């Protein structure tokens with residue numbers, strides 16, 4: 001029986017912080033194994049990478065999610081008690097509630113709201129100096145997703161709410177002030193979202209039928225019980241926060257257009273090329289490094305032992321850059337998807353497996369729609385210059401982003 005390679009260090013948390021997205025992949029390469037053991041945050045952990053490992057990881061008979069995510073991630077990024085940590089029928093029920101929001105019509109509607117925001121901002125950008133795209137996109141997506149979700153948001157509140165949603169996204173893997181900002185942002189965010197749920201339930205807030213706020217506030221579980229206020233708040237934030245996080249992927253799309261100008265022409269008015277481009281942006285650029293689960297009951301797989309209760313991490317970034325899956329994985333080549341549409345386990349920037357019954361990202365189709373709209377706006381609706389700035393994407397910084405936030409100048413409308 002093959003034994004599982006193990007990190008020699010008693011705890012590798014500092015190495016993870018130092019090495020970032022490459023932590024797991026570099027060890028897989030070194031051990032010549034897509035499975036290895038280590039200790040992170042003082043817990044023994046099995047790390048997995050690749051297509052076969054992803055298929056295994058999403059087998060719900062073998063893995064569960066309760067208590068899988070580190071507490072520091074729950075206290076900032078995801079919140080506690082939400083769909084991410086549920087298993088079995090409780091997960092299926094909660095996931096069905098969230099997936100009911102993701103109809104093609106609803107997705108198009110949010111895409112249209114985002115487009116409207118974009119077109120409304122161009123004249124403002126035309127009249128000012130440098131525009132930091134990440135900052136602007138955050139504000140635009142906050143306005144769009146709140147309108148879509150039935151959440152009232154006064155213009156004076158947009159900056160504060162966007163900053164809090166950004167902090168939650170930015171703080172899970174951070175230590176020190178960046179992490180503390182995330183803790184505060186989550187506390188404020190849950191208070192705000194809980195209040196929205198209360199007011200919707202009491203009838204004080206007329207959230208439209210079918211909106212995320214209305215659906216979450218009115219949801220009843222299989223036993224007919226409404227969600228506790230705090231859990232409903234966590235689920236509402238599970239819709240608002242990651243939609244705003246799409247701003248990072250849009251910044252990466254802008255960076256890819258800058259670094260590969262030939263693709264500007266190819267995506268223009270071409271839906272198929274835009275789709276390939278967006279898929280490659282999601283594969284190539286780093287976002288969430290890993291997904292986490294725990295072994296439901298002990299089993300052996302390909303000679304590796306998985307003891308009950310052990311934390312397991314699936315390397316999302318490493319799987320998206322696995323040399324056995326992607327020829328020249330470190331090259332940005334959208335055409336790689338031309339003869340090869342994505343399958344359920346590669347690429348996995350937003351998790352793998354099944355959307356409705358598994359833990360795969362509830363908002364993946366929405367993300368793709370928003371990114372396609374963004375690429376169209378960046379290439380067809382406006383022109384801009386990209387002045388010298390720091391666009392280096394550090395793989396040590398999780399989540400990653402070019403330090404400048406992608407600055408554009410001399411914006412002009414073209415359509």
Ligand code: HEM
Nearest residue numbers: 083084239242243245246287288291350351359361362363
């Ligand atoms: C910015 C782009 C996004 C990225 C990179 C992303 C990534 C992910 C990842 C890696 C997971 C975990 C998969 C797993 O645990 O196996 C996830 C789960 C989830 N995502 Fe996203 N996501 C994005 C956008 C969205 C959007 C737009 C929404 C909703 C509007 C959303 C809602 C969710 C929810 C509710 C879950 C939990 C699903 C479950 O546990 O069943 N995400 N996402």
